[in-house]
Amino acid sequence: MRVHAQRAGALLGGLMFPAWSMADWTLNMTPGVTGTSNDIFSLHMTILWICVVIGVVVFGVMFWSIFAHRKSQGAKPANFHENTLVEILWTIIPFAILVVMAIPATATLVDMYDTSESEVDIKVTGYQWKWQYEYINEDFGYFSNLSTPRDQIENRQAKGENYLLEVDNPLVIPVGKKVRFLLTANDVIHSWWVPDFGVKKDAIPGFINETWTRVDKPGIYRGQCTELCGKDHGFMPVVVEAVPEEEYNAWVAEKKEAAERERQLTQKDWTMAELMERGEKAYQTACAACHQPNGQGAPPAFPSLVGTQVVTEDMAAHIDIVVNGVSGSAMQAFGNQLSEVDLAAVITYERNAWGNNTGEMVTPKEIFDYKNQQ
Amino acid sequence: MSAVADTHAQDHHHGPAKGISRWLLTTNHKDIGSMYLIFSFTMFLLGGAMAMVIRAELFQPGLQIVQPEFFNQMTTMHGLIMVFGAVMPAFVGLANWMLPLMIGAPDMALPRMNNWSFWLLPCAFLILVSTLFMEGGAPNFGWTFYAPLSTTYGPPSTTFFIFAVHIMGVSSIMGAINVIATILNMRAPGMTLMKMPLFVWTWLITAFLLIAVMPVLAGVVTMMLMDINFGTSFFDASGGGDPVLFQHVFWFFGHPEVYIMILPAFGAVSHIIPAFSRKPLFGYASMVYAVGAIALLSFVVWAHHMFTVGIPIVGQLFFMYATMLIAVPTGVKVFNWVATMFRGSLTFEAPMLFSVAFVILFTIGGFSGLMLAIAPADFQYHDTYFVVAHFHYVLVPGAIFGIFASAYFWLPKWTGHMYDETLAKTHFWLSFVGMNLAFFPMHFLGLAGMPRRIPDYALQFADFNMVSSVGAFMFGATQLLFLFIVVKCIRGGKEAPAKPWDGAEGLEWTVPSPAPYHTFATPPVVK
Ligand code: HEM
Ligand SMILES: [Cu+2]
Numbered sequence: 001m002r003v004h005a006q007r008a009g010a011l012l013g014g015l016m017f018p019a020w021s022m023a024d025w026t027l028n029m030t031p032g033v034t035g036t037s038n039d040i041f042s043l044h045m046t047i048l049w050i051c052v053v054i055g056v057v058v059f060g061v062m063f064w065s066i067f068a069h070r071k072s073q074g075a076k077p078a079n080f081h082e083n084t085l086v087e088i089l090w091t092i093i094p095f096a097i098l099v100v101m102a103i104p105a106t107a108t109l110v111d112m113y114d115t116s117e118s119e120v121d122i123k124v125t126g127y128q129w130k131w132q133y134e135y136i137n138e139d140f141g142y143f144s145n146l147s148t149p150r151d152q153i154e155n156r157q158a159k160g161e162n163y164l165l166e167v168d169n170p171l172v173i174p175v176g177k178k179v180r181f182l183l184t185a186n187d188v189i190h191s192w193w194v195p196d197f198g199v200k201k202d203a204i205p206g207f208i209n210e211t212w213t214r215v216d217k218p219g220i221y222r223g224q225c226t227e228l229c230g231k232d233h234g235f236m237p238v239v240v241e242a243v244p245e246e247e248y249n250a251w252v253a254e255k256k257e258a259a260e261r262e263r264q265l266t267q268k269d270w271t272m273a274e275l276m277e278r279g280e281k282a283y284q285t286a287c288a289a290c291h292q293p294n295g296q297g298a299p300p301a302f303p304s305l306v307g308t309q310v311v312t313e314d315m316a317a318h319i320d321i322v323v324n325g326v327s328g329s330a331m332q333a334f335g336n337q338l339s340e341v342d343l344a345a346v347i348t349y350e351r352n353a354w355g356n357n358t359g360e361m362v363t364p365k366e367i368f369d370y371k372n373q374q
Numbered sequence: 375m376s377a378v379a380d381t382h383a384q385d386h387h388h389g390p391a392k393g394i395s396r397w398l399l400t401t402n403h404k405d406i407g408s409m410y411l412i413f414s415f416t417m418f419l420l421g422g423a424m425a426m427v428i429r430a431e432l433f434q435p436g437l438q439i440v441q442p443e444f445f446n447q448m449t450t451m452h453g454l455i456m457v458f459g460a461v462m463p464a465f466v467g468l469a470n471w472m473l474p475l476m477i478g479a480p481d482m483a484l485p486r487m488n489n490w491s492f493w494l495l496p497c498a499f500l501i502l503v504s505t506l507f508m509e510g511g512a513p514n515f516g517w518t519f520y521a522p523l524s525t526t527y528g529p530p531s532t533t534f535f536i537f538a539v540h541i542m543g544v545s546s547i548m549g550a551i552n553v554i555a556t557i558l559n560m561r562a563p564g565m566t567l568m569k570m571p572l573f574v575w576t577w578l579i580t581a582f583l584l585i586a587v588m589p590v591l592a593g594v595v596t597m598m599l600m601d602i603n604f605g606t607s608f609f610d611a612s613g614g615g616d617p618v619l620f621q622h623v624f625w626f627f628g629h630p631e632v633y634i635m636i637l638p639a640f641g642a643v644s645h646i647i648p649a650f651s652r653k654p655l656f657g658y659a660s661m662v663y664a665v666g667a668i669a670l671l672s673f674v675v676w677a678h679h680m681f682t683v684g685i686p687i688v689g690q691l692f693f694m695y696a697t698m699l700i701a702v703p704t705g706v707k708v709f710n711w712v713a714t715m716f717r718g719s720l721t722f723e724a725p726m727l728f729s730v731a732f733v734i735l736f737t738i739g740g741f742s743g744l745m746l747a748i749a750p751a752d753f754q755y756h757d758t759y760f761v762v763a764h765f766h767y768v769l770v771p772g773a774i775f776g777i778f779a780s781a782y783f784w785l786p787k788w789t790g791h792m793y794d795e796t797l798a799k800t801h802f803w804l805s806f807v808g809m810n811l812a813f814f815p816m817h818f819l820g821l822a823g824m825p826r827r828i829p830d831y832a833l834q835f836a837d838f839n840m841v842s843s844v845g846a847f848m849f850g851a852t853q854l855l856f857l858f859i860v861v862k863c864i865r866g867g868k869e870a871p872a873k874p875w876d877g878a879e880g881l882e883w884t885v886p887s888p889a890p891y892h893t894f895a896t897p898p899v900v901k
Contacts, residue, residue, distance in 0.1 A: 025837055026822040029754055037754075044751045051741035054705075058712055059734060065715040066730070069651075070722075077652040077719040087660050090709045091702060098698045101748065106691060108750040113687045128527075153830060155436040163435065164832045188523040189617060191682060191757060195823045200753045202683050204618060205522065206611020209684040226682075226757040226825040228516045230523060231442045234828030298443070300510050301529065327612065330527055 037198030039108040118180030126190030126203035129232035140259040165222040170239040174248035183209040191227035215242040266364040279349025282342040295354040340364040401485030410467030417459030424452040429846040445829035446514035453517025465638040475882035478562030483555035491548035498541035505531035521609035521620040550584035564900035576641030591627040625676035639776025650726035651718030652877035664703040697747035724798035728779035739767030760820025786870030790888030793863040804852040811845025
């Protein structure tokens with residue numbers, strides 16, 4: 001009951017005062033749900049309390065002086081200075097405190113670095129501005145994009161509960177198993193962070209970083225990219241769903257099947273209308289962030305696609321750019337990111353949308369052959 | 375013969391030249407000092423205006439005022455302008471004004487180079503600021519400009535940014551050489567190294583840091599320049615390069631750089647606190663050694679900015695221990711200031727207020743620094759608002775309050791007038807409240823999980839962001855009051871005696887106020 005009432009209240013408030021209703025006054029770090037995050041939390045609290053105690057002593061002496069030793073109170077200045085014993089003490093004592101602090105910190109760090117004996121391996125690749133998750137041992141993978149509607153971001157619609165922290169396809173992991181993440185990036189440096197796991201690691205092009213987690217409590221955990229990665233850095237959240245093992249296995253089986261179905265779609269005969277419909281969807285998720293939903297782009301960084309030579313005439317160049325990208329620019333090679341069907345659809349869409357009306361169509365088979373020739 | 379007579383005549387020409395050429399051609403340390411300070415304050419207002427844009431956008435969730443592209447340009451330019459345009463030139467200005475007066479020298483050792491190193495700065499910043507109007511916009515990759523975001527993916531204006539950084543670097547290096555040459559060669563007879571005022575000591579060490587690391591910065595931007603324009607792949611993984619190399623080189627510059635921005639403030643505060651406590655600094659020698667230790671350690675802690683990059687665990691441990699160690703000499707300094715106040719006879723004029731706030735708030739920044747040094751915990755703090763809170767606590771009440779304290783302390787010497795104490799205290803209290811309101815909540819935001827450098831945020835961060843923005847507007851507006859106070863003080867006010875602060879010590883108080891255009895033509899003797 002309470003929960004429902006709260007939800008209703010939040011919803012109502014959300015419509016009227018988007019900023020205030022969901023807001024809270026959280027002060028501290030989350031202890032999280034993993035061993036690592038708990039260890040970090042206790043390190044954090046220990047060092048915080050050490051600072052508080054030192055602060056109380058130092059500021060205590062200072063405020064006492066401010067209070068009692070002011071000239072207006074008739075204080076006469078003493079003239080003492082230099083005292084070797086005091087100076088040695090206030091060097092040695094902080095040093096000793098630090099040594100004591102370094103011991104648990106070292107232990108936690110060693111544990112965080114131990115990525116051995118994992119049971120599930122997932123490759124995480126950062127893209128501008130989305131995450132790709134590949135289940136290495138299971139032979140499937142997918143992209144995870146922000147799912148908050150543009151209308152909420154631009155204040156035309158009330159903001160939802162998980163504003164900016166929601167995605168179309170979350171990462172799914174089994175509870176109780178050691179999951180190893182292999183992180184890399186396709187363009188610039190990103191950083192993959194889930195506060196509740198105590199896991200943050202940079203995803204760097206040309207490098208493979210490793211980290212791991214073991215989550216015992218099923219649930220949905222949210223985080224964000226934490227390395228400035230360009231325009232939409234603030235719009236590439238991380239969402240992880242930890243589910244019981246049976247559920248996980250069922251999900252994996254389904255995903256594998258879907259991947260297989262997708263491969264078969266390549267062989268199907270596609271009509272123009274089907275390609276356009278699918279192409280529009282693919283365009284909105286993969287291309288619109290830079291080239292804009294209306295194809296106008298944001299020159300000079302992101303060129304317009306309306307009426308240009310490549311998009312309306314040179315079909316070969318068009319396919320080449322979409323599949324292989326333009327090295328040295330923000331245009332990625334989508335050949336490995338999108339399926340043949342989506343590549344064909346998106347190219348078809350671009351050649352016929354926004355008044356480009358070339359009437360030309362590319363089929364998944366053609367893309368498949370093109371890729372094989374390379 | 376007549377040429378000789380001419381130069382001779384000039385030697386005895388005591389006033390400044392007239393008109394614009396006084397400022398363009400001057401080699402007088404006081405004129406150059408004033409120009410540095412004016413330039414720095416101008417940049418402070420410009421960088422501050424950008425901060426206001428940032429805070430206005432972050433006032434509420436959702437995109438209201440600017441688009442993400444422009445938001446990123448604002449954060450980048452704000453950082454660059456504040457670091458290289460406001461804080462560093464302010465300290466060079468103070469050095470120009472005060473070092474010769476403090477060591478009893480007639481001027482800086484290399485006056486023509488001094489002129490040149492100042493005039494490079496407006497050129498550099500003209501270039502940097504003009505990028506805002508270029509196609510593709512200004513740099514948008516953060517003041518830390520990590521590759522490949524700043525190389526392969528940077529806007530076309532990046533090359534101008536690189537050029538500007540080069541010019542700033544040349545200016546800083548020339549300034550640093552000048553400081554070292556002045557301090558080592560031109561001290562009054564009897565002023566041994568261990569009798570030098572602390573501001574002189576901290577600047578000497580700062581100058582060595584500058585000479586050590588500015589070339590490294592020049593190196594890293596040159597590598598970027600090559601990657602962007604000449605087809606090399608230093609930082610481009612697809613060409614066999616290494617994006618992480620960028621961060622190592624940058625932070626090898628970057629960490630000493632943060633100390634470059636604080637050590638001179640340490641020095642100034644070490645004069646002001648004894649002056650208004652009417653009691654000698656508790657431990658002069660240990661203060662000098664502490665600064666030396668901080669400077670040396672600052673070269674071996676750079677990777678604490680890179681704990682999440684994936685460096686091997688041995689490296690991780692080394693940098694964690696070294697960073698924790700740097701807290702020890704930092705602590706020594708704080709303990710010394712407090713021990714100096716203890717059983718003094720305190721008064722709280724504006725310089726003292728800013729200095730006391732400096733000690734308290736800088737210490738809070740030191741505490742969060744210590745927390746960030748704990749590598750495992752840094753995995754949660756890194757690149758969140760907690761880091762933003764940390765470095766604003768060390769830089770705003772650290773560097774900036776140190777500069778305000780110095781300005782109020784020495785304004786009577788510079789202008790010959792006392793500033794308006796009531797207004798100055800108002801400036802202090804508004805700055806103090808505004809600053810804490812702006813930056814303290816950022817600790818909570820970071821701990822609750824808000825990443826830095828984002829133009830929009832999830833709803834649970836809304837309240838503290840609003841508080842923070844209100845504080846920032848308050849702090850920003852207050853700085854116009856400072857401008858008013860200084861202008862008022864230049865134009866008039868109570869006549870300042872040679873030594874307006876009864877507890878102050880040092881050669882600068884032996885010359886009249888305002889300090890004549892030429893001072894210490896014959897060196898004083900220090901016993
Ligand atoms: C007790 C002394 C200090 C310690 C132990 C310390 C430690 C650290 C650590 C570990 C970080 C990296 C945090 C992260 O990115 O996750 C950091 C960031 C930073 N610190 Fe400190 N710090 C100290 C004092 C200072 C001082 C005196 C300054 C400058 C006046 C300073 C300026 C900065 C800046 C500017 C950054 C952020 C740079 C960036 O990423 O943009 N720190 N500090
Ligand atoms: Cu550092």
